[in-house]
Amino acid sequence: MSKPYALLRAGFPFYATLGMRRVTTMPMDLAISKDQTIYVLNRTDFMSEIRKINWKDEDLGTIPEGGKNLEWPVQILIDELDHIYISDEAKNKIIILDTSGKELDSWGEFGSTEGKINHPSGICFDKDNNIFIVDTYNHRISKFTKSGTFINSFGEYGSRKGQLNYPWGIDIDHNTGDLLVSDWGNDQIQKFDYKGKFIESFELNNDLIGKLNGPAGIAVDSHSDIFVADRGNHRIIQFNHKGDYVERFIGDAVLSKIGRTYLMANARALRAREMTTLEETKRFRGPTSVRIYGDLMYIPDFGSHRIQVYKKEAYELDETNILPDTDIPFLYNV
Amino acid sequence: MVTKEIKTDSSLVAHLLRRAGFGSDYYEIQQFKKRKYEDIVEDFLYPENFPEVEDKLLSRHYPSLAANKDNPSVWNGRWFYRMINTKRPLQEKMALFWHHVLATGWTKSEHTPTMVNHIEMLRKNGLKNFRNILIELSKDPAMIYWLDNNENHYKSINENYGREILELFSMGIGNYTEDDIKNAARCFTGWTFTQPIPLYPYGHYESKFIFKENDHDYGEKKFLGKTGKFNGEEIIDIISQQEATARFVCRHLYNFFVEDEPQVPAWSITPPKNQLAIDQMVKSWIESDADLRSVMRTLFNSDWFKKSKMNRVKCPAEFIATTLKISGEYRNPDPGLIELETTSMAMGQTLMDPPSVEGWHTGKEWIDGGTLTERVNYAVGVLNDPNKPGVRFIINEIKNDKKSHNPKSFVNKMLELVGFIEVSENTKSLLIKLAEEDGKLSFSTNKDNEASRNRIMRMLRIIISSMEFQFS
Numbered sequence: 001m002s003k004p005y006a007l008l009r010a011g012f013p014f015y016a017t018l019g020m021r022r023v024t025t026m027p028m029d030l031a032i033s034k035d036q037t038i039y040v041l042n043r044t045d046f047m048s049e050i051r052k053i054n055w056k057d058e059d060l061g062t063i064p065e066g067g068k069n070l071e072w073p074v075q076i077l078i079d080e081l082d083h084i085y086i087s088d089e090a091k092n093k094i095i096i097l098d099t100s101g102k103e104l105d106s107w108g109e110f111g112s113t114e115g116k117i118n119h120p121s122g123i124c125f126d127k128d129n130n131i132f133i134v135d136t137y138n139h140r141i142s143k144f145t146k147s148g149t150f151i152n153s154f155g156e157y158g159s160r161k162g163q164l165n166y167p168w169g170i171d172i173d174h175n176t177g178d179l180l181v182s183d184w185g186n187d188q189i190q191k192f193d194y195k196g197k198f199i200e201s202f203e204l205n206n207d208l209i210g211k212l213n214g215p216a217g218i219a220v221d222s223h224s225d226i227f228v229a230d231r232g233n234h235r236i237i238q239f240n241h242k243g244d245y246v247e248r249f250i251g252d253a254v255l256s257k258i259g260r261t262y263l264m265a266n267a268r269a270l271r272a273r274e275m276t277t278l279e280e281t282k283r284f285r286g287p288t289s290v291r292i293y294g295d296l297m298y299i300p301d302f303g304s305h306r307i308q309v310y311k312k313e314a315y316e317l318d319e320t321n322i323l324p325d326t327d328i329p330f331l332y333n334v
Numbered sequence: 335m336v337t338k339e340i341k342t343d344s345s346l347v348a349h350l351l352r353r354a355g356f357g358s359d360y361y362e363i364q365q366f367k368k369r370k371y372e373d374i375v376e377d378f379l380y381p382e383n384f385p386e387v388e389d390k391l392l393s394r395h396y397p398s399l400a401a402n403k404d405n406p407s408v409w410n411g412r413w414f415y416r417m418i419n420t421k422r423p424l425q426e427k428m429a430l431f432w433h434h435v436l437a438t439g440w441t442k443s444e445h446t447p448t449m450v451n452h453i454e455m456l457r458k459n460g461l462k463n464f465r466n467i468l469i470e471l472s473k474d475p476a477m478i479y480w481l482d483n484n485e486n487h488y489k490s491i492n493e494n495y496g497r498e499i500l501e502l503f504s505m506g507i508g509n510y511t512e513d514d515i516k517n518a519a520r521c522f523t524g525w526t527f528t529q530p531i532p533l534y535p536y537g538h539y540e541s542k543f544i545f546k547e548n549d550h551d552y553g554e555k556k557f558l559g560k561t562g563k564f565n566g567e568e569i570i571d572i573i574s575q576q577e578a579t580a581r582f583v584c585r586h587l588y589n590f591f592v593e594d595e596p597q598v599p600a601w602s603i604t605p606p607k608n609q610l611a612i613d614q615m616v617k618s619w620i621e622s623d624a625d626l627r628s629v630m631r632t633l634f635n636s637d638w639f640k641k642s643k644m645n646r647v648k649c650p651a652e653f654i655a656t657t658l659k660i661s662g663e664y665r666n667p668d669p670g671l672i673e674l675e676t677t678s679m680a681m682g683q684t685l686m687d688p689p690s691v692e693g694w695h696t697g698k699e700w701i702d703g704g705t706l707t708e709r710v711n712y713a714v715g716v717l718n719d720p721n722k723p724g725v726r727f728i729i730n731e732i733k734n735d736k737k738s739h740n741p742k743s744f745v746n747k748m749l750e751l752v753g754f755i756e757v758s759e760n761t762k763s764l765l766i767k768l769a770e771e772d773g774k775l776s777f778s779t780n781k782d783n784e785a786s787r788n789r790i791m792r793m794l795r796i797i798i799s800s801m802e803f804q805f806s
Binding site for chain 1: 394397408528531532535601
């Protein structure tokens with residue numbers, strides 16, 4: 001896989017809504033297994049759990065039983081063995097489960113010295129199956145093997161380039177090996193190379209749509225486009241590989257199948273919906289994550305207890321299709 | 335730590351912080367006592383001059399605070415967090431005061447957004463003019479639904495809100511007629527709220543006040559001796575100008591901030607405990623045209639307030655917040671804030687959900703066999719841990735202050751370290767007797783050190799289990 005020379009961006013329409021309150025309650029993050037089961041990490045106010053759903057919007061049950069392993073989980077990953085990795089910022093652990101919810105392992109030691117962690121949040125795998133952890137309260141990124149052996153770390157507290165302030169999300173651009181980190185406290189995105197050397201930072205600075213406000217989860221797709229859960233502004237922001245703003249997503253939800261089934265059996269709720277405008281029900285509320293699987297973008301819509309899915313339509317271009325890259329604007333009728 | 339610039343007695347500072355806020359730790363008292371008492375009061379009266387509680391990190395770890403208002407427990411947890419960490423103590427305390435008086439509850443509607451917004455409304459308006467407060471209250475969807483004003487129509491009035499705004503929220507029983515109630519209700523016809531989107535399938539959404547012109551009674555009304563085509567705001571003008579309103583609300587203020595009064599239903603037949611205090615507050619009310627800031631200035635600067643130490647039973651919210659300030663917990667957004675709602679509930683007070691429109695019964699009614707056990711067990715459970723930052727601070731302060739190693743000084747110092755609480759002579763002599771049993775504290779060897787730490791912990795447990803710790 002390699003990054004295309006350029007893209008014809010044809011559209012990025014809304015695709016589907018999945019889940020509802022009491023099933024995908026307060027979804028913090030999600031991951032998809034080989035058999036296409038969607039593992040939704042629910043972090044409710046009272047307990048945390050993983051809810052399994054599928055594309056038919058069916059509730060496939062909860063793991064682990066009673067959510068007993070989890071306290072304040074932040075992100076979830078599934079590896080090629082279908083092992084589930086969860087960062088827990090209250091337990092200061094990475095917890096590993098199988099798809100039945102059985103705990104296979106957990107590791108992580110609280111502290112600030114090298115190899116210890118304090119409030120782990122974002123996690124991602126690299127090509128060698130190591131795991132990068134956003135070590136939030138230590139304001140750094142730490143790399144471990146999947147079994148928890150510390151490899152190295154980088155980053156420090158601050159607001160200058162390369163410094164971090166309570167960072168949250170992380171993902172790897174598999175075209176380049178670069179790491180993209182959402183720098184939550186500084187309202188910006190920072191890019192580091194695979195070894196942790198600072199490359200660049202970028203923020204949203206757009207007259208029409210303002211700035212990032214507490215960027216949370218982050219994802220990079222196969223075109224090296226970058227997607228950021230702009231949580232404080234209740235939206236997802238898309239940047240291209242250079243950090244230029246491309247598009248925003250504010251939520252376009254329709255009723256999920258399971259939501260529709262619920263409503264059809266509830267006369268009172270149906271009447272209430274008839275008495276008011278439903279426009280705001282489309283919108284995201286405090287999304288904490290964004291995930292890319294193929295051409296689909298999944299947004300756990302935390303405050304609205306559902307998953308919104310968008311589908312990217314883009315066509316890869318080579319040098320023969322498009323003029324060379326330039327920063328010079330031009331006016332031209334074509 | 336002893337400062338050379340003492341402007342206000344520590345005990346008085348601690349008293350003010352307990353009443354105008356939610357208690358204090360020892361360090362905070364040391365900072366405040368460098369300032370003149372009246373200056374501290376002025377700062378409290380102008381909360382807008384001080385920063386808000388930092389919410390961003392809190393809502394990162396309690397993510398629903400940034401995304402929805404579905405669950406009251408997390409919002410009550412946030413309220414406790416504010417009580418503990420606020421730089422604007424009187425703002426939070428006034429919100430709690432008005433929540434007691436203008437009691438509106440979650441149970442009837444189970445609609446958390448309106449209750450959260452209701453408390454925010456009390457927080458924003460608590461120190462403003464009483465007229466403001468009543469207008470905002472009358473437009474508050476939580477109150478409108480609580481007292482059925484959404485069912486108060488031009489052609490068919492529902493007098494529930496018209497009655498309670500007079501009986502419980504302003505003048506008190508005996509100062510108006512049944513016709514006044516009906517005419518007040520007519521003035522609030524058409525004051526209702528937008529239909530919120532239902533909870534399922536995607537969570538609660540908010541509701542807003544709306545005025546339905548075609549459901550409002552524009553006819554002439556007689557109210558408290560005046561005649562006109564009054565609307566709700568004009569009715570509130572008249573109510574705010576009544577001396578009976580000033581007397582009723584000032585008695586509520588006295589009850590909450592100064593000294594436990596009998597329960598409200600007895601007020602029409604039982605005179606206030608301190609008529610002079612009520613008269614002084616009423617004078618401020620009238621001279622300032624019902625400005626709460628002026629009335630609260632009079633209250634806190636009065637001699638009767640300064641002399642009123644340790645004579646109010648803490649309500650559960652105060653009890654929990656003051657205990658946590660001593661333990662030093664929740665200065666950061668740690669796990670467990672949500673459980674504080676249940677803790678408070680077990681002591682008889684679920685925030686955002688008072689038992690009725692009359693609010694909670696206060697004073698000694700907070701205490702019965704069950705709630706007292708809950709309170710004592712909670713305080714001991716929280717503070718019986720030498721690793722908690724506040725407890726560690728207490729141990730180190732005693733250890734480092736050699737003057738406090740003899741039994742009598744040890745007791746005095748411990749009482750200071752838990753917030754300068756004042757105990758009866760009997761309690762103090764018992765504490766000293768207990769301290770004397772093991773003689774002077776010593777930290778010279780590891781064994782002595784451990785024994786002295788254990789004695790400090792035991793003394794702490796006993797002090798917080800004392801009757802006096804139940805009081806503010």
